[in-house]
Amino acid sequence: MKKILLCALFLCPQPLSAGGMEKLVEKHYEAPGLKPALWGLDIRYSQGEKIYSLNADKNLTPASILKLFVTAAALEIMGPEYRFETGLYAGGEIRRGVLYGDLIIKGWGDMTLGSGNFGSSPEKVYGEWLAVLKAKGIKEIKGSVKADDTLFSDYQPGSWAWQDIANYYAARTGALSINDNLYRIFLRPGKKEGEKTEFLRFEPEMPLEIENLVVTGPEKSGDNSYIYGLPWYGKITVKGSVQKQDKEFPVKGAIGDGALYCAEAFAKYLSVSGVKTGAPAARIKGKQDYQKLVPLHSGFSPELREIINVTNKKSFNFYAESLLKMLPFRGTGSAGESEGFSELMGFLKKCGIETGDLWLEDASGLARTNSVKASDFTKLLNFMAGRPFFPLFYESMAYPGDPGAGGHIKKMGLGRNFEKSIRIKSGSLKKVRSYSGYLRTKKGRLISFSSIINNYSINPAELDSIHEEIFSFLYENY
Template identity: 40%
Template sequence: MKARIIYAAILLVSSNVWGGTFSGKISDIADSPGIRNSSWGLSVKDAATGKVIAERNPRLNLVPASILKVLVTAAALEKLGPEKTFSTRLYYDGEISKGFLNGNVYIKGAGDPSLGSQFIKETAPLEDVYKAWAEAIKAAGINVINGSVVGDDSAFESVQPGSWAWEDIGNYYAARPSALTLGDNLYKLYFKPSGSVGGEAAVLRTEPYVEGLKFENYMKTGAAGSGDNGYIFAFPGQFSAVLRGSIPQGSPEFAIKGALPDPALFAARSFNSYLGKAGIGSNKKPYSGRPAPGAALTLITETASVPLKHIVRVTNKRSFNLYAELLLRLLGGGKPGEGLAYVKAYVAESGGDASELELSDGCGLSTRNKTKAETFTDALRSVYGKDYYADFYNSLVYPGDPDATGHLRHLGKGTALEGKLRLKSGSLSGVRSYTGYLRTKKGATLVFTSIINNYSVPGSSLDKIHEELLLSLYHGN
């Protein structure tokens, strides 16, 4: 009952405060139930002139959640350029004699997020990539590998940040940012819901098959419509996982997504399996590793990624953590710490306040990240004047965007904001954030950032409040 009263009060505020001045509207929101005891930072500026249109605690340090991705993607476009590509290469060592390779085949990753991706429309399916690689191996005169297929991810520090929550590790949105990433470093885990609510949901299979992966299953069945509340608990690099939570009734099977324990090993095993089916045998087990120091390597073939602008588009529209973490490492020469340092320097050069900027990851999943609303506004103002602005702008979500995921796709749909708004949002427990661009009725472009921490209302009500806040900015009242 208490939650319903708070929710009703918020809706009342969001529908009735818009008659006064804009600053009065902000004050009314800030004093509304469930928000008055939260921490809220708001910064709105004219993109062209920098004039402050509205603000509230714009320099308050807050947890930003996933809007952090806009800093990483903008920095990547600045440093690398929208057309930058990344290549995955196949090498062999040893000698070829009469169709036999007396050595290993290495899959050398360089941080391409798009290899075999199911989310980037412009990239080839993994099956097509493997086919091209197998044909190149045959063209090199190799029919049998007297050695192993080796997945090499040594170009990066391929570990998750230590500040990520334990309940996230093992799930696809906390996947390992490996230099050898393929198929988005995820697998789908299928369950058969029980006939009774509360009954065990039986594990059916994974797609793709992940060799050696074992599950300790405590997954329950929820009521129809209860949604995906399932979690996969697993240490990085380990092939045993604990399943907890619930999946809904209502279909013969239901899938959740997990993170591959070792993407480089998966690449070696899955490609080795493909080669066997293509008639190319290997005499030793595939593994993850690197060539011996000083080994002479011969290039077999290479596969280039799609241009960076397509990767940025999916990173922001889908709020895909893995891609943001890979871009961070690409900015830092494979080292996440150096990538974070570059992002901070980029923010400072963009006119943003980086003096108290604390960054622990590139995707916003860590609650140790601390930044100001105005920092985002100033950084996005800088992007507004760059030659890559169109690529960045088009990576943000618009009302009704079919490529978006989560709550933001419906914000502004069916209102005057359609065709005028581009946003990135973020959400963690107790955190909601929004940043982007708004074209007003009078033709001005505004940059908008709002970050709220420690609120106690439904996130959907915050979306509604921000929709009406943006509508008020659009109309200029």
């Protein structure tokens, strides 16, 4: 009997890795600071075979790994070469250098217009538009510069925190935006920790009253300030701290009305350039019949593949929320948050995800009320591994030392055995940390993983180290 048993074990050996992974996870989960937390972990081969799971079917707050949903859906629904458009229209006749009517900027959802993420700027965009007017011989506009972002509403998700909504990472997403709808507040830190900072200026100039309560923090402590304000209020309060340094420190805020700002800034640019306007810049009210207007210019965004690359590597909320609203546009001509969620849910069902168990408030992961399983992400990742544009999706995630990435994930895994074999999207909110992506093992097998930790009390850097250990073990043993 013993010989038969030994033979069976020899023919069907249980790999050390199976029990080793369980022991590795249990060791860390029992540690102080992580033991009270809820940890959802799902690790599978890309064909779907389970390697290890822990609370994989428990709904948890995912933070920014949620962007994988909308970026994958955008590739599937729109295609990687898709570009978003912005149009310039004349609302009247052009005679002897005069436009008898309004100059209309029509937004069709290009979230990258004038963005430094793609080597552009508002000045480059305005210069291009001015060149168009000069080519048409327009030296005066009897009407005004008007912004049309009526394709969809620019409201922020109602579940976003008061602490967030005036900051750049929570900027309102409209069909017409400029420079990611952000501005900068420049502060001068004090000479000592705890000293008040001095407000220097806004860039670009903003019609805002500012109450500056920011103090000077320790060197290399970064930006720990928050802007408080409402989009339509005209007053902001800035609290928190910024690191001690000799040079001025920029804090990024969200422009309250991106479309109107774009029109106003361009009107000012025209005035400085010698082109007169007859009335102040304004928003378009109601729908316009563009068949009756004179098209002057159409500008296009970078390809969708490039936008997704920035969205995932930099964890750019503004693009994720914009992509959600634009998901149905190519197929139906309509856009908006509810329409976008409908398209997204249809795609997730296609991935094999039980959408009835999901609760999504946004596409970026900023809402703490989002509720998703770790296994939902591995299902998505495995589905994408079989799509023809998988290499684009894979490369949109960060790798150790990635110059295009931001935050803690840029340094994670440097010098480890898996350094050149991982692509990862991370997420973080207060008491939330998440990791999701792909790992190519030493044996050449592709693994999909997703890890979500809620309500931990250890240093977040320790969670990075724990996951480095897990990835190292997977790389060597599977």
